[in-house]
Amino acid sequence: MSDPFSSSKYIPRASGGDSLLNKEEFQSSNRQKPMPPKNATQFPDAVGKVIGHGSVWLFETMSHPFIVLRRSCQVSTGSTYHLTPFTLPTVVYQMSRNKPPAWVYKGFISSLLARGFNMVAENVLNEMTNWPLAVSAYSSIKKQCLHLLLKWSGYLVCAPFYITSFVETVQSYGANDSPSLFEFFTEGITRLVGRTYHHTWLVPMWQLLVPTATFRLCHYTVQQVVSHLVVRFITEERNRVLIGTDTSVDGIHLSQRDQVYPCLLATFMSSLTAEVVMMPFETVLHRLYVQGTRVLTDNMDQGTEVLGVNFRYNGILDCFWQILRDEGASAFYKGFGAVVLQYFFHFVGLRLLVVVLENVSSTDNKQGQVRKRLTQDTTKLKPL
Secondary structure: OOOHHHOOOEEOOOOOOOHHHOOOOOEEHHHOOOOOOHHHHHHHHHHHHHHHHHHHHHHHHHHHHHHHHHHHHHOOOOOOOOOOHHHHHHHHHHHHOOOOHHHHHOOHHHHHHHHHHHHHHHHHHHHHHOOOOOOOOOOOHHHHHHHHHHHHHHHHHHHHHHHHHHHHHHEOEOOEOOOOHHHHHHHHHHHHHOOOOOOOOOOOHHHHHHHHHHHHHHHHHHHHHHHHHHHHHHHHHHHHHHHHOOOOHHHOOOOHHHHHHHHHHHHHHHHHHHHHHHHHHHHHHHHHHHOOOOOEEEOOOOOOOEEEOOOOOOOHHHHHHHHHHHOOHHHHHOOHHHHHHHHHHHHHHHHHHHHHHHHHHHHHHHHHHHHHHHHHHHHHOOOO
16 A cells, blocks of 8 residues: 555645644645745745844853943942943043953953853753753743753852853953963862962852852843743734734744844843842852952942952851941942943844844845746746
8 A cells, every 4th residue: 555645646734723633634735835945945044043143142242341340340349339321431431541452351251161161061961960951831840940950050060160250350451460261270170179369258169159050040040931921922912913914824924033033032131131130149249259369350430440359248148238238229239330231232233133134034025926926927837
């Protein structure tokens, strides 16, 4: 008996409905819409993927100077909190007068290395434990918990390198010796075993591992929840519009903008929300990271001098209450103006990206109309 799937006359039903609910088993090919050739959409799809992935790395590179400013404000004891973006340009100008432009990217390489170590650690843990690297909203609670445990374990393993990269981003450019890549590898390990700065107020690395991993896990969780809600809202709104226009499932054609932009917008909204929610806890941890070290930081009041680190906190709770008592609740959001600038330029980049995606989509639509016209002309031709 011949297999019906191997026949060129019949192909499986390709409609958007559930095929199990249909009485007919197969659908004749002459009733089905002609599929466009594979190479017809290959170029627009490739452009959309390149734009989507490239924009993520571009936004990461653009954000680092603002991250440096925010962290410098968080470890500063000055009277200027920089809660708005209007107070930062003057300080940045003063700091840039005697420094090369590369000072805003201090610690950028070490931050990328720390992120790379985190990815490697998660993959190794996945191979050893079979905990899922990624989950969806429809995954079981057990899988989601195992995924969070995997993320927390990866953050815990890479916490020494994350703290070392942070110290590089806040130390004054030129006033401290520029660390090499070898020092980046060894600094976190030596501080973990206690063979580094001999200072009374230095917080041991092992006391910072669990708080750092827990903080980063909470940041990741907030980001993922908000991202899921944004994507779900955009999808439901789009489906509601399609239902209102009585558009069939077979007639839906998502442009490159509709495919890429929702994910980028969700990344933008989730990152901003996570930064705002977790910033007070971030300020506390960042001060404990540099306490007892010999690094010199920039004076964020005038930007013309460097200062030493003179924090004397006895743990996380003591740091929290001292900041609240001596500097006020607004001190937990020191450098928030840099966050505003960071996501303002991020939003501008998103709007420019929308223009590019719309141009790619319009090109795709024009090619689709040309292919449709050629198909119609071909069907009208009569055989000789």
